[in-house]
Amino acid sequence: MRIPLKQQIRTNLVAIISLMLALLSLSYNTWRNEVTEHNRNVREAGFEVLVTLGELHEIIFFLHYDKDAVRGNPRLGWTKVLLVNDLATIMPGVTESADSLSETWEADWAALGQDQRAVERISRAVDEVRASTLHALSLLE
Numbered sequence: 001m002r003i004p005l006k007q008q009i010r011t012n013l014v015a016i017i018s019l020m021l022a023l024l025s026l027s028y029n030t031w032r033n034e035v036t037e038h039n040r041n042v043r044e045a046g047f048e049v050l051v052t053l054g055e056l057h058e059i060i061f062f063l064h065y066d067k068d069a070v071r072g073n074p075r076l077g078w079t080k081v082l083l084v085n086d087l088a089t090i091m092p093g094v095t096e097s098a099d100s101l102s103e104t105w106e107a108d109w110a111a112l113g114q115d116q117r118a119v120e121r122i123s124r125a126v127d128e129v130r131a132s133t134l135h136a137l138s139l140l141e
Helices: 005-011 013-064 074-088 095-111 116-138
Strands: none
Touching: 005 013, 013 074, 013 116, 074 095, 095 116
8 A cells, every 4th residue: 555645744744854954964964074173273283373472572582682593593583484474374355464474584594683673673573474364363253
């Protein structure tokens, strides 16, 4: 005996609705987990960028103002700049300012300790990365 489709749907309506809700819940949960993971990655990268920028500023100040070649070692500055560049790739809207910092550091690091304008240009580039990082962090859901 053949049961009409309408009657089969009516008989199994609770099961059909339950299946649809389960699929919808699974889809939403998967999407939410992806967004949460992305936000976590951006947040951690952002905090690390901010810490690294602070360390870079210390190196700049030691090299320029204190003439301390140990704590103000330009090679340490390079490692900080490269780390900021790497972390900026994870953060939306920070890559451009990080690239600018890298270019500015490359052009001006050798003048630190002798040229006040060099330290001002590098500090301005650091501040731009800091501002774009804070902006990226403020946009997280």
